Amino acid sequence: MQNTDTTKYIIHSKISADGIIERPDIVGAIFGQTEGLLGSDLDLRDLQKTGRIGRIEVVVSAKAGKTKGTILIPSSLDRVETSILAASLETIDRVGPCSAKIEVTQMEDVRATKRHQIIERAKFILTGMFDENLPESQEIADQVRQSVRVEEMQFFGKNKIPCGPAIFDSDAIIVVEGRADVLNLLRYGIKNTICVGGTNVPPEVAEFTKKKDTVTVFTDGDRGGELIVKELVQVANVDYIARAPDGKSVEDLVQKEIVRSLRQKVPVEQVIDKYGIKETEEPSPRVTRIPKRKERRSSEVKRVSPPKVQKAGVKEIPPVVERAKTSKRVASRDRVSPKEREQKQERPQRQESPVKEAEVVTKPSPASIKFKSHASDLLGTFSARFLDSKDKVVNETAVRDLVSTLKDYDSEVKTLVFDGVVTQRILDIAADKGIENLIGAKVGSVTKRPASVKVFTADAL
DSSP: OOOTTTTOOEEEEEEESOOOOOOHHHHHHHHHTTTTTTSSSSSSHHHHHHBBBBBOOOEEEEETTTTEEEEEEOOSSSHHHHHHHHHHHOOOOEETTTTEEEEEEEEEEEEHHHHHHHHHHHHIIIIIIHHOOOOOOHHHHHHHHHHHHHHTTTETTTTTEEEEETTTTTTTTEEESSSSHHHHHHTTTTOOOOOOOOOOOHHHHHHHHHSSSSEEEESSSSHHHHHHHHHHHHHSSEEEEEOOOOOOOOOGOOOOHHHHHHOOOHHHHHTTTTOOOSSSSOOTTTTTOGGGHHHHHHHHHHHOOOHHHHHOOOSSSOHHHHHHHHHHHHHHHHHHHHHHHHHHHHOOOOGGGHHHHHHHHHOOOOOHHHHHHHHHTTTTTOEEEEEOOSSSSEEEEEEGHHHHHHOOOOOOOOOESSSSOOEEEEHHHHHHHHEEEESEEEOSSOOOOTOOOOOOOEGGG
């Protein structure tokens, strides 16, 4: 086409003729039969000379003695003049020796097509080029904020252990696995963190945890995180355990996932049995763990005399070793002579009282049997129930919130039933609150038992 830069519209028309005709015949018929029809202003020859009408394109094909084709006429006239010119084409009824018919099928606006191309190209430029080269203001602020927080990272001890700047002044710290975890928590404003660098916990980190009031271990949700928890529980002072979602690392978590994981932390006593950390000297099913710093105290309890055991107020089933010792004493008593038996009967009866007390404890009291239904309902739920003096449920809470809820609870509570481990902390709070019965799934490392609180386990009810 000619003068495509000035073309505004394109006239699309089709032609059919009863005979064989060719392109020059059609072009000659268009110029010849429209000459003088529309006046000198719209004469096709003059318009083509001035460039207001472009080159006429004709495509024809003959079949079975008839000819069909299409005609395209570009125009730079306005819409009215172009419409008049298109209508004049339909007045042509003969091409060469054949009768013919021309019909206008479409008026194409070239500028509309260009506008569509401009819109599509602008979309690509906006989404492709701008996003790659020009970051948004929020992205700039995040990059600056992240660089500042990374610069805040400090190092602890002679081994230069990565940590946050707030661990020295904060009473509560978070122990993570590696340097990348510390960086990710710093990115979201959590500055009281320190890492252990793997399963080999540095001794200075273990000693540092003993100087803090609250220590939370935050590990990945994989096998490595579980091994680190096992080691930290044995060598450090740990209060709470938090884990990342299964299969995820702390360094890959976003802020919402970090906050959710830290809120779902559980006391360390509740996960000791889950991770299989148990005592090695005496495999009692009632005790899940005895820390290293309390092994010496545990051995001393085994060697005390029967009156001291009675004073300590042990309310749980005696170990297998103690039962064996009791059976041996009974058997030896049956083999003594009648004279020796009479001498033993004259001794004070207080020596036999510990055995009687242990026998009473092995059988659940009638008062404890009525709590069996509550213990059965809570099995596997990790929940707790508060009962009043009439054994009615007055409150329920999750085991992970039991300590805080029990401290702030002001109403009357006489019995506490929960699906968790009875710890020294819970036992002390129960004594302060005037709770008479404490029923848990297991009994942890308890060294001091208040005489006012009766402790039972769910399997002994």
